[in-house]
Amino acid sequence: xxxxxxxxxxxxxxxxxxxxxxxxxxxxxxxxxxxxxxxxxxxxxxxxxxxxxxxxxxxxxxxxxxxxxxxxx
Amino acid sequence: xxxxxxxxxxxxxxxxxxxxxxxxxxxxxxxxxxxxxxxxxxxxxxxxxxxxxxxxxxxxxxxxxxxxxxxxxxxxxxxxxxxxxxxxxxxxxxxxxxxxxxxxxxxxxxxxxxxxxxxxxxxxxxxxxxxxxxxxxxxxxxxxxxxxxxxxxxxxxxxxxxxxxxxxxxxxxxxxxxxxxxxxxxxxxxxxxxxxxxxxxxxxxxxxxxxxxxxxxxxxxxxxxxxxxxxxxxxxxxxxxxxxxxxxxxxxxxxxxxxxxxxxxxxxxxxxxxxxxxxxxxxxxxxxxxxxxxxxxxxxxxxxxxxxxxxxxxxxxxxxxxxxxxxxxxxxxxxxxxxxxxxxxxxxxxxxxxxxxxxxxxxxxxxxxxxxxxxxxxxxxxxxxxxxxxxxxxxxxxxxxxxxxxxxxxxxxxxxxxxxxxxxxxxxxxxxxxxxxxxxxxxxxxxxxxxxxxxxxxxxxxxxxxxxxxxxxxxxxxxxxxxxxxxxxxxxxxxxxxxxxxxxxxxxxxxxxxxxxxxxxxxxxxxxxxxxxxxxxxxxxxxxxxxxxxxxxxxxxxxxxxxxxxxxxxxxxxxxxxxxxxxxxxxxxxxxxxxxxxxxxxxxxxxxxxxxxxxxxxxxxxxxxxxxxxxxxxxxxxxxxxxxxxxxxxxxxxxxxxxxxxxxxxxxxxxxxxxxxx
Numbered sequence: 001x002x003x004x005x006x007x008x009x010x011x012x013x014x015x016x017x018x019x020x021x022x023x024x025x026x027x028x029x030x031x032x033x034x035x036x037x038x039x040x041x042x043x044x045x046x047x048x049x050x051x052x053x054x055x056x057x058x059x060x061x062x063x064x065x066x067x068x069x070x071x072x073x
Numbered sequence: 074x075x076x077x078x079x080x081x082x083x084x085x086x087x088x089x090x091x092x093x094x095x096x097x098x099x100x101x102x103x104x105x106x107x108x109x110x111x112x113x114x115x116x117x118x119x120x121x122x123x124x125x126x127x128x129x130x131x132x133x134x135x136x137x138x139x140x141x142x143x144x145x146x147x148x149x150x151x152x153x154x155x156x157x158x159x160x161x162x163x164x165x166x167x168x169x170x171x172x173x174x175x176x177x178x179x180x181x182x183x184x185x186x187x188x189x190x191x192x193x194x195x196x197x198x199x200x201x202x203x204x205x206x207x208x209x210x211x212x213x214x215x216x217x218x219x220x221x222x223x224x225x226x227x228x229x230x231x232x233x234x235x236x237x238x239x240x241x242x243x244x245x246x247x248x249x250x251x252x253x254x255x256x257x258x259x260x261x262x263x264x265x266x267x268x269x270x271x272x273x274x275x276x277x278x279x280x281x282x283x284x285x286x287x288x289x290x291x292x293x294x295x296x297x298x299x300x301x302x303x304x305x306x307x308x309x310x311x312x313x314x315x316x317x318x319x320x321x322x323x324x325x326x327x328x329x330x331x332x333x334x335x336x337x338x339x340x341x342x343x344x345x346x347x348x349x350x351x352x353x354x355x356x357x358x359x360x361x362x363x364x365x366x367x368x369x370x371x372x373x374x375x376x377x378x379x380x381x382x383x384x385x386x387x388x389x390x391x392x393x394x395x396x397x398x399x400x401x402x403x404x405x406x407x408x409x410x411x412x413x414x415x416x417x418x419x420x421x422x423x424x425x426x427x428x429x430x431x432x433x434x435x436x437x438x439x440x441x442x443x444x445x446x447x448x449x450x451x452x453x454x455x456x457x458x459x460x461x462x463x464x465x466x467x468x469x470x471x472x473x474x475x476x477x478x479x480x481x482x483x484x485x486x487x488x489x490x491x492x493x494x495x496x497x498x499x500x501x502x503x504x505x506x507x508x509x510x511x512x513x514x515x516x517x518x519x520x521x522x523x524x525x526x527x528x529x530x531x532x533x534x535x536x537x538x539x540x541x542x543x544x545x546x547x548x549x550x551x552x553x554x555x556x557x558x559x560x561x562x563x564x565x566x567x568x569x570x571x572x573x574x575x576x577x578x579x580x581x582x583x584x585x586x587x588x589x590x591x592x593x594x595x596x597x598x599x600x601x602x603x604x605x606x607x608x609x610x611x612x613x614x615x616x617x618x619x620x621x622x623x624x625x626x627x628x629x630x631x632x633x634x635x636x637x638x639x640x641x642x643x644x645x646x647x648x649x650x651x652x653x654x655x656x657x658x659x660x661x662x663x664x665x666x667x668x669x670x671x672x673x674x675x676x677x678x679x680x681x682x683x684x685x686x687x688x689x690x691x692x693x694x695x696x697x698x699x700x701x702x703x704x705x706x707x708x709x710x711x712x713x714x715x716x717x718x719x720x721x722x723x724x725x726x727x728x729x730x731x732x733x734x735x736x737x738x739x740x741x742x743x744x745x746x747x748x749x750x751x
Contacts, residue, residue, distance in 0.1 A: 023535040026270070027141075029271060030142045031141065032179060034275075042325065045329075045335070046331055046334065046424065049426075049427045050423050050436070052325070056179040056180050057179065057316055058180060060542065061426075061542055062538065062540075063430070
């Protein structure tokens with residue numbers, strides 16, 4: 001299954017679930033990453049990590065290891 | 074009777090997610106005369122104020138730190154949430170004003186929904202509706218109010234439109250306060266919290282379908298813009314009605330560009346860094362001169378005696394050493410405030426996060442770290458923006474290793490001593506090398522300290538970087554300036570007394586017991602006479618005793634008690650080292666030639682017990698190394714104590730950095746000697 005960490009530039013994905021075993025899962029959900037939401041990879045930093053993702057009309061910068069628990073359909 | 078009235082003044086607490094316009098609303102309601110309150114035993118800060126009298130509401134207003142949800146994760150978040158329920162000094166809030174960005178309802182409604190179900194007396198304030206209008210949409214206050222079952226009011230932070238409505242609602246709520254039962258506020262259910270938050274988000278999505286409305290649905294418009302709008306609407310509604318700000322996306326195509334984004338970031342930070350250097354310098358010199366003049370004014374006009382010196386060299390110079398940092402602090406906070414307000418700072422943190430995460434830091438550690446090259450004091454205060462406590466403490470820990478501007482005069486003197494007169498270009502290279510070396514060592518030290526972090530920083534937090542990149546906007550100068558002003562004021566009144574206290578202790582050590590030396594001063598100018606007296610006094614002072622006491626540990630690194638005394642006096646401020654060295658080596662001229670005279674007397678100085686030359690290439694290089702590592706700045710210790718909320722970290726900093734300085738100096742001096750460099 002793909003995760004938000006594997007998105008390419010400009011690629012759009014739909015969240016299927018958030019891995020709740022991840023310590024940051026609560027924070028990720030509170031920022032609006034919930035199942036059914038469309039997300040898009042907007043930018044990456046020069047080191048490829050963190051990535052900037054748009055969700056619910058807002059840009060969120062998130063480390064790849066944390067984006068890894070956002071599973072996509 | 075009066076106290077009775079005081080007790081009954083209602084408490085209105087402002088709460089909201091970051092970037093929701095909370096602080097703007099606080100500024101509108103409070104004016105600029107707010108004060109800061111620390112939550113007891115923590116570094117979490119609050120602003121409180123009475124509501125401006127012209128609004129005719131007699132209530133206390135409390136601005137709480139931005140939170141995303143009622144379920145705390147870090148210790149600081151827990152403090153923020155706990156004090157929302159009941160502030161230790163101000164009690165339970167009678168009314169909660171919660172700000173919500175109307176363009177971000179989809180995310181920001183989480184907190185109000187949690188607050189309402191916890192039983193708070195909530196008023197939802199919708200902000201940034203003007204930006205929403207530009208996207209052709211509006212929010213129906215009445216529908217949202219019905220859905221949430223609480224008061225909803227739109228307030229424009231710039232034009233203040235809607236403020237009267239808000240005041241009216243607050244007033245009517247205050248009139249009906251007896252209907253509101255504070256005891257009904259219950260702790261928010263944090264049991265299966267992920268499920269609950271997901272549930273709330275689904276409810277929010279349902280609410281949003283009802284409350285967003287197109288702006289002017291039957292407006293007559295020309296075809297071109299109609300097509301444009303149609304396209305926008307189509308795009309937005311295809312995406313549940315949410316898409317990021319177009320202009321922000323366009324700007325980010327450049328500022329977050331994979332390659333150029335990083336180049337621009339380095340340029341912006343370089344500019345910020347140099348501005349605290351060069352913009353602040355003339356002001357710092359001004360402050361310094363002012364207090365030096367004040368000092369000599371006192372010395373010239375009063376009878377010499379311990380009291381005169383207490384006033385001139387103790388109190389006046391001590392106050393000067395507090396105030397000399399104010400220009401740097403002010404300029405740093407001003408520039409950072411503008412960058413933060415425009416939305417850029419969050420992006421900078423994102424760009425630099427990866428390399429810093431390798432040594433246990435966070436993208437947000439970067440700004441405090443480069444500020445440390447100007448002065449550790451504003452740098453440590455700037456570390457407040459790091460939400461993760463462990464990463465904040467580690468950042469504060471390594472800041473003293475950044476080569477601050479107070480070390481420059483010391484480096485300048487020692488480098489001038491090292492290099493031959495005809496090769497002054499070499500000085501620049503050595504200075505550059507010192508800075509490079511200090512960057513490298515701080516990385517290594519951060520890496521090592523990070524290995525022991527569990528023992529040093531007891532905070533248990535998993536490292537995380539999830540940061541909202543706010544929509545770009547023009548910074549609001551007035552609120553940035555008022556925030557800058559308050560930060561500077563805080564520094565003066567909180568750190569100032571500690572710094573002054575330490576300076577007075579040092580003054581005592583360097584002045585007593587031989588306060589009025591009897592010396593032959595015929596034919597000397599007043600300045601010369603003062604310097605001779607000072608040098609006599611210092612030679613027989615407690616500080617000199619201390620210097621002689623530590624001479625056994627100074628000798629292995631090729632130094633004697635006189636350098637020891639200067640190092641001790643340098644604790645008041647590093648730049649004091651040079652003037653103190655001049656005193657211990659009895660350089661008593663008071664003109665511009667003093668550096669050359671000092672250099673000459675350094676060249677001739679010998680260690681008294683052994684007769685060896687004191688300032689060899691090896692010992693001078695060793696001294697430079699010592700200054701790179703040693704934490705010899707009481708102001709830094711004081712601020713570190715204040716910002717970390719305890720003595721543990723500042724004491725560890727002094728012990729670790731000073732012993733590291735000693736060991737590295739020992740290696741440098743003896744290593745150079747081993748290779749035949751004297």
